[in-house]
Amino acid sequence: MAKREKAAFAAGTRFDGLPDALLDWYGRHARTLPWRIGPGERGRGVVPDPYRIWLAEIMLQQTTVPHAVGYFETFTRTWPTVEALASTEDGDVMAAWAGLGYYARARNLLKCAREVAARGSWPKTEAGLRELPGIGPYTAGAVAALAFNERSAAVDGNVDRVFARILAAKGEWKDEKRRIADIVRTLVPEDRPGEFAEALMDLGATVCTPKRPNCLICPIRDWCTAYTEGEPERYPVKPAKKVKPVRYGEVYIVRGASGVVVETRPPQGLLGGMLGLPTTDWREDGAAARLEWIGDAEEIGEVKHVFTHFELRLKVVTVEGRDLVPSDYEFRGEEGVASALPSVFKKALKLAS
DNA sequence: AACTCGGGGTA
DNA sequence: TACCCAGAGTT
The missing domain is CATH 1.10.340.30 (Hypothetical protein; domain 2)
Incomplete structure (x- = not known):
């Protein structure tokens, strides 16, 4: 034909x-x-x-x-x-x-x-x-x-x-x-x-x-x-891609009687508007200091996650039996919340389960 | 014009 | 590993 x-x-x-x-x-x-x-x-x-x-x-x-x-x-x-x-x-x-x-x-x-x-x-x-x-x-x-x-x-x-x-x-x-x-x-x-x-x-x-x-x-x-x-x-002949820098930080699994602590992330920028776990800034020059309100906690491991323009390595830190957190945060049932989280936080929550 | 923005499948 | 995918919005 x-x-x-x-x-x-x-x-x-x-x-x-x-x-x-x-x-x-x-x-x-x-x-x-x-x-x-x-x-x-x-x-x-x-x-x-x-x-x-x-x-x-x-x-x-x-x-x-x-x-x-x-x-x-x-x-x-x-x-x-x-x-x-x-x-x-x-x-x-x-x-x-x-x-x-x-x-x-x-x-x-x-x-x-x-x-x-x-x-x-x-x-x-x-x-x-x-x-x-x-x-x-x-x-x-x-x-x-x-x-x-x-x-x-x-x-x-x-x-x-x-x-x-x-x-x-x-x-x-x-x-x-x-x-x-x-x-x-x-x-x-x-x-x-x-x-x-x-x-x-x-x-x-x-x-x-x-x-x-x-x-x-x-x-x-x-x-x-x-x-x-x-x-x-x-073909096609495309320009070479830039190497992804690595960023570091900590993410917190904070559990209380009514579930796990989450926040709604600001509406702009990375993961904007999504539910997220408490986390430090993500910096190329090493993990930021632990969030002040976290207090007594245990490091249980690390998750790696690749975003579009950087790779992220987060130390996963757990806190048990905490029922009072800053007002920006809220508690959600742990089973239900997993499906609403972006993948990087799903990984962290899974590691802590 | 260059940068930001996710996640997973594929070779 | 590296690359790509029914790209768009912002700076």
């Missing part, structure tokens, strides 16, 4: 036939995902739900599909509509997001839900969606294409990688990404923008993978310069 179409448009440009070859492959190999309408259903009266598409896109920002699936099921079961989500207390949503990471997404998720609920409907264009909190260039394009059938492009990490290889992009990565976005926009088919977006992402996730791309089953390898060159895994 690809070759016949390519021949039929031989007088055209470099990418003639690519969208059709990709869509044809997608019709046969699309992943089945809980937020997705299957190929073919779209044309048979099945209407996508913007709320579910948007929710999935936010969860999937810098997050793998397997990690997001369970959260998506829980969220849509607990809050079936954007109105239901919008009317939920912040703490409940943050607790449900715990473990998914990048917690600014959850804060913006609620802001966005409340704006949409107040408006009464979703903006139905890429430009309109782009104005909402937490919706950037990628998500605006994706939701517009997937939910509203707008001819917008959804250029994510997968698409960047696929086209870096198609083009054998050797230039500055930032420049190449701009170039790729411009090209992809011209390739989105007018009638099936949503399926085109899903097809590119599926190809990147299952065929044109980061480490060992399976070019032998690739439906668009005829257009791929990296395949012709013979070393597709060489």
Whole structure:
């Protein structure tokens, strides 16, 4: 199919036939995902739900599909509509997001839900969606294409990688990404923008993978310069990453008659708005002094946790039989609170259990 | 333009 | 280990 179409448009440009070859492959190999309408259903009266598409896109920002699936099921079961989500207390949503990471997404998720609920409907264009909190260039394009059938492009990490290889992009990565976005926009088919977006992402996730791309089953390898060159895994060429510094601190498991001591972290910054265990500052020049109110305590071990731009080593310190703590803190039942904590604190609590 | 912001799977 | 993932917001 690809070759016949390519021949039929031989007088055209470099990418003639690519969208059709990709869509044809997608019709046969699309992943089945809980937020997705299957190929073919779209044309048979099945209407996508913007709320579910948007929710999935936010969860999937810098997050793998397997990690997001369970959260998506829980969220849509607990809050079936954007109105239901919008009317939920912040703490409940943050607790449900715990473990998914990048917690600014959850804060913006609620802001966005409340704006949409107040408006009464979703903006139905890429430009309109782009104005909402937490919706950037990628998500605006994706939701517009997937939910509203707008001819917008959804250029994510997968698409960047696929086209870096198609083009054998050797230039500055930032420049190449701009170039790729411009090209992809011209390739989105007018009638099936949503399926085109899903097809590119599926190809990147299952065929044109980061480490060992399976070019032998690739439906668009005829257009791929990296395949012709013979070393597709060489692309994309990205700038080297900086080494992560190590930060040190202490975290406290303080137990009393009514549970374990937690705090709600300040709404900005790292783990902002999340429930947390009492902890010192985290510093590169060694652990800060023990919090004054901790008093008599026992060191039981250390947890290591890797954040985006630093590694953290926390000494885990336990205090038993404490029922009076500073007013910034509160007691919660130990079994119930674990699921509401970010991973670094889950690790510490588990070590102390 | 550079930095901040999580967590887990993969080779 | 190192890299990556349906990126966005702030400075």
